[in-house]
Amino acid sequence: MENQFIPATSVNSGRVVSIKPDIHMFTVQIVNLFFVGDQQGWVLVDAGMPRSADNILKQTEQLFGEGAKPKAIVLTHGHFDHVGALEELVHRWDVPVYAHEMELPYLTGKKDYPKPDASVEGGLVAKMSPMFPTKAIDLGGKVKALPADGLIPPMPGWRSIHTPGHSPGHISLFRAADRVLLAGDAFVTVKQDALYNVLTQKKEFQGPPRYLTTDWEAAKASVGRLAELQPAIAATGHGTETAGQELSDGLAHLVAHFDEVAVPDYGRYVDDHH
Numbered sequence: 498m499e500n501q502f503i504p505a506t507s508v509n510s511g512r513v514v515s516i517k518p519d520i521h522m523f524t525v526q527i528v529n530l531f532f533v534g535d536q537q538g539w540v541l542v543d544a545g546m547p548r549s550a551d552n553i554l555k556q557t558e559q560l561f562g563e564g565a566k567p568k569a570i571v572l573t574h575g576h577f578d579h580v581g582a583l584e585e586l587v588h589r590w591d592v593p594v595y596a597h598e599m600e601l602p603y604l605t606g607k608k609d610y611p612k613p614d615a616s617v618e619g620g621l622v623a624k625m626s627p628m629f630p631t632k633a634i635d636l637g638g639k640v641k642a643l644p645a646d647g648l649i650p651p652m653p654g655w656r657s658i659h660t661p662g663h664s665p666g667h668i669s670l671f672r673a674a675d676r677v678l679l680a681g682d683a684f685v686t687v688k689q690d691a692l693y694n695v696l697t698q699k700k701e702f703q704g705p706p707r708y709l710t711t712d713w714e715a716a717k718a719s720v721g722r723l724a725e726l727q728p729a730i731a732a733t734g735h736g737t738e739t740a741g742q743e744l745s746d747g748l749a750h751l752v753a754h755f756d757e758v759a760v761p762d763y764g765r766y767v768d769d770h771h
């Protein structure tokens with residue numbers, strides 16, 4: 498069950514986009530992961546859907562050559578669609594994994610994520626969410642906590658920004674030099690709970706995927722924090738990349754209307770006072 502293939506896809510599955518010369522975004526079915534760096538050294542950010550290790554390895558070879566491996570893997574968070582291939586990749590590459598300290602219990606077998614909320618206001622993906630795995634994986638000593646000062650040891654020039662709400666130890670990654678933001682699921686550019694939108698990848702600024710988000714107050718504050726960074730280009734865990742005016746307008750609108758746009762009208766993790 499836990500390493501089961503999830504039959505969800507999108508028109509962008511298999512797509513590779515270089516959002517910067519040293520940042521390649523790869524879409525696995527419905528989720529994005531990132532190769533950051535060059536032949537001299539690179540890092541994998543997030544690790545795709547269950548059963549996607551072969552795809553990721555193939556893409557690695559295409560970008561960096563046969564036998565290439567990263568310096569490390571950095572996780573935005575530990576949900577199944579971001580760690581699906583992780584155990585296989587770590588076994589194969591033998592590299593360290595970094596995540597926020599508050600996400601470590603879910604990566605070391607100590608704590609499972611709460612069950613997805615199929616009753617949440619939303620479309621078909623929300624309804625099928627009970628099939629999504631929530632059980633913690635166990636990386637043991639392979640996973641390290643990111644330093645509290647925001648530095649990311651294997652990624653000079655980048656900072657981790659704690660953006661909880663979707664999960665307790667969720668982080669986004671920001672590079673100030675060219676204002677690139679890898680937001681993870683803090684916000685996304687597709688309505689992730691709606692199957693048709695996921696399939697077609699219709700662009701829409703949305704809060705974190707609803708069926709797995711447990712703290713909407715924190716999620717709202719996190720999006721505000723990211724908007725304050727005034728990113729020039731952003732890529733999210735789900736949906737296509739966004740830049741310039743579209744990004745600043747989209748984020749500003751999401752911040753101003755978070756309660757209407759992002760927070761579901763009903764669901765297990767929604768407080769009565771919304």
Ligand SMILES: [Zn+2]
Binds near residue numbers: 663682
């Ligand atoms: Zn997630």
Ligand SMILES: [Zn+2]
Binds near residue numbers: 579682734735
């Ligand atoms: Zn996700």
